[in-house]
Amino acid sequence: MVATPETIEQLRSVTDEKYKYGFVTDIEADVAPKGLNEDIVRFISAKKSEPDWLLEWRLKAYRAWLDMDSPDWAKLKIDPIDYQDAYYYSAPKIKDGPKSLDEVDPKLLETYDKLGIPLKEQEWLAGVAVDAVFDSVSVATTYKERLEQEGIIFCSISEAIQNHPELVRKYLGSVVPYTDNFFATLNSAVFTDGSFVYIPKGVRSPMELSTYFRINAQNTGQFERTLIIADEGSYVSYLEGCTAPQRDENQLHAAVVELVALDDSEIKYSTVKNWYPGDENGVGGIYNFVTKRAACRGRNSKVSWTQVETGSAITWKYPSCILQGDNSVGEFYSVAITNNCQQADTGTKMIHLGRNTRSTIISKGISAGRADNTYRGLVRIQPKAESARNYTQCDSLLIGDRCGAHTVPYIESRNPSATVEHEATTARISEDQLFYCCQRGLSEEEAVSLIVNGFCREVMQHLPMEFAVEAQKLVGISLEGSVG
Amino acid sequence: MALLEIRNLHATVDGKPILKGIDLSIGKGEVHAIMGPNGAGKSTLSYVIAGREGYEVTDGRILFDGEDLLELEPDERACAGLFLAFQYPVEIPGVTNTTFLKTALNAQRKGRGEGELDAMQFLKFVREKAKPLGIGDDMLKRAVNVGFSGGEKKRNEVLQMAVLEPKLAVLDETDSGLDIDALKIVADGVNAMRRPDNATLVITHYQRLLDHIVPDRVHVLADGRIIKSGGKELALDLEAKGYAQFGGAAAA
Ligand SMILES: Nc1ncnc2c1ncn2[C@@H]1O[C@H](COP(=O)(O)OP(=O)(O)O)[C@@H](O)[C@H]1O
Ligand SMILES: [Mg+2]
Numbered sequence: 001m002v003a004t005p006e007t008i009e010q011l012r013s014v015t016d017e018k019y020k021y022g023f024v025t026d027i028e029a030d031v032a033p034k035g036l037n038e039d040i041v042r043f044i045s046a047k048k049s050e051p052d053w054l055l056e057w058r059l060k061a062y063r064a065w066l067d068m069d070s071p072d073w074a075k076l077k078i079d080p081i082d083y084q085d086a087y088y089y090s091a092p093k094i095k096d097g098p099k100s101l102d103e104v105d106p107k108l109l110e111t112y113d114k115l116g117i118p119l120k121e122q123e124w125l126a127g128v129a130v131d132a133v134f135d136s137v138s139v140a141t142t143y144k145e146r147l148e149q150e151g152i153i154f155c156s157i158s159e160a161i162q163n164h165p166e167l168v169r170k171y172l173g174s175v176v177p178y179t180d181n182f183f184a185t186l187n188s189a190v191f192t193d194g195s196f197v198y199i200p201k202g203v204r205s206p207m208e209l210s211t212y213f214r215i216n217a218q219n220t221g222q223f224e225r226t227l228i229i230a231d232e233g234s235y236v237s238y239l240e241g242c243t244a245p246q247r248d249e250n251q252l253h254a255a256v257v258e259l260v261a262l263d264d265s266e267i268k269y270s271t272v273k274n275w276y277p278g279d280e281n282g283v284g285g286i287y288n289f290v291t292k293r294a295a296c297r298g299r300n301s302k303v304s305w306t307q308v309e310t311g312s313a314i315t316w317k318y319p320s321c322i323l324q325g326d327n328s329v330g331e332f333y334s335v336a337i338t339n340n341c342q343q344a345d346t347g348t349k350m351i352h353l354g355r356n357t358r359s360t361i362i363s364k365g366i367s368a369g370r371a372d373n374t375y376r377g378l379v380r381i382q383p384k385a386e387s388a389r390n391y392t393q394c395d396s397l398l399i400g401d402r403c404g405a406h407t408v409p410y411i412e413s414r415n416p417s418a419t420v421e422h423e424a425t426t427a428r429i430s431e432d433q434l435f436y437c438c439q440r441g442l443s444e445e446e447a448v449s450l451i452v453n454g455f456c457r458e459v460m461q462h463l464p465m466e467f468a469v470e471a472q473k474l475v476g477i478s479l480e481g482s483v484g
Numbered sequence: 485m486a487l488l489e490i491r492n493l494h495a496t497v498d499g500k501p502i503l504k505g506i507d508l509s510i511g512k513g514e515v516h517a518i519m520g521p522n523g524a525g526k527s528t529l530s531y532v533i534a535g536r537e538g539y540e541v542t543d544g545r546i547l548f549d550g551e552d553l554l555e556l557e558p559d560e561r562a563c564a565g566l567f568l569a570f571q572y573p574v575e576i577p578g579v580t581n582t583t584f585l586k587t588a589l590n591a592q593r594k595g596r597g598e599g600e601l602d603a604m605q606f607l608k609f610v611r612e613k614a615k616p617l618g619i620g621d622d623m624l625k626r627a628v629n630v631g632f633s634g635g636e637k638k639r640n641e642v643l644q645m646a647v648l649e650p651k652l653a654v655l656d657e658t659d660s661g662l663d664i665d666a667l668k669i670v671a672d673g674v675n676a677m678r679r680p681d682n683a684t685l686v687i688t689h690y691q692r693l694l695d696h697i698v699p700d701r702v703h704v705l706a707d708g709r710i711i712k713s714g715g716k717e718l719a720l721d722l723e724a725k726g727y728a729q730f731g732g733a734a735a736a
Contacts, residue, residue, distance in 0.1 A: 436574040439534050440588035441562035441595060450587055454578030
């Protein structure tokens, strides 16, 4: 049986009954009841055997959150989210989940096939209860050994809290403070897992981290917390996400990603996300509110964000760079695709604090169907950012005439020696282009995919090779049904 | 059996009749030329053959290798072996020539149930085809037609044709805007494609291309009808006397 929102609701109301009584002191339980209060925060922290300072930090966040309002400024139409109607720790497994692929939404399977995802993984992504051990687990172990040789720490944030508490304590919340914004504050109170990376001085990571993420990121849940630290002179390329849409009962996702780049280090952070968008009317889609921020703390440090986002019903996301160190560099390359009823409000913030800091923003927004796509970007040059430079280019591509694209650049320059350039274009796929491609043998969908990938090229070429190929396929798939 | 068989073809654009009863039969191994004044309907005919949206067939039929062409979508016609060199080639920003050619060739091979070429096989193949046309790696790496000169665009159309190896190529004024050297390169490219089992329909305004691509038959199209057909000497006759003798507008 396919888990439609209705059946999930029904199951939830049944399972709720079981947790009505006396749970709070029972930390042996693997589940917490619905709702959010201080006891739930304590429960999560106790479950993870966290040190006191972390519990205190979570509680401060929770208390701050109570006084905050959900932001309403983004150009999004959001149904109110009932925070008491959600699970914050190990939601009960839906026992009536699909037992085999035969019971899974054929549309989802079709997408997996197009992406070339192996059967075993398909079962797993679709939430089929399988005990299979994946080959990639052993691959992961091999990777780990290799990384350990270099002194690189790459583990879940829970493990890092146990094994490297001094690093976590020093950097957690140092880029995104627990008071930062409604969703980040909520995340600080209740995050359950995520990734931790530390690259020691002078080390270049010998591989892209989290290439096997497709498997391992599965159960990190809706409040993911990622912390990456590049020590002096180090380099790391980190990949997040996967191209396969995941069945997920959690409507709300509020992740926090913090990056810290010290002197002469570089972090390349690439994301390809294909959230479940809901049906054509957006029912059942995921709300994706993510706070991603990098601190280029050291001199000559560099962070580049590359993202290809498609899918979620609502995306609200502004990966940002705080350019503190002199000569530090921030880059943001983004492709956001919205189709049907999806809404995306995304962009970046580049905050120039140090001298000679440079930032580049390339944003490509594609809208089809009745979707809305907004680029919202802030470039702020602070008084001490002598000779800072920014270049921003925002291009929108429209498919059909019922969708929208909006560009909202905010530029605040407080230093007269700074150079800030902004360019924006809006284009439509022309009938001439489509016919030209079709005359050469491409179907309309293949033609749209090719043209859109061309439009996104400047961003795609920043993705690691194997990721780029998947991302290109994803672009095509996410625009299916957008013409004709 | 003829490769292309057009019978009593009538077509409208925006409800306006443009093609008013065309009969044309092109056999395998043949080269035909269509000449005619501006606005005669030459490009319209090529679009109708290729199946462009908005070009409505109101009467008549087109058979391609015995198959009813009008039943097929534009991409299916391409896969069946129909190629149109555009009078005004279209720009596709961000898509390199190589990617475009590879995507098109593999789409056609897939459509015909053949295996796709991998990147290395393809690159070797495309370089072979590009060299005689004076197209180097730099041009293969540039985005399709973006910033190309008029002559480069036309050579690029011929490259696409050479790579896709169609059964029938329709060249819509591929000669216009070319200097004599470029014209020769294009003509050589087309001639190199000639096989006993394929055919070419050359649409042109001027006789000079036909010095290099020698046609078996020449047709004069004016006001949506073929008003005269003949051998290659008809082209010379037209050159000498102009289109006025057929009551059409003067050649531009
Ligand atoms: N898209 C169009 N909409 C309206 N009229 C058109 C369109 N395309 C062509 N025509 C008309 O059809 C006639 C034939 O045009 P065309 O086929 O381009 O001629 P040729 O290629 O012989 O110069 C002309 O009168 C032209 O104005
Ligand atoms: Mg014409």
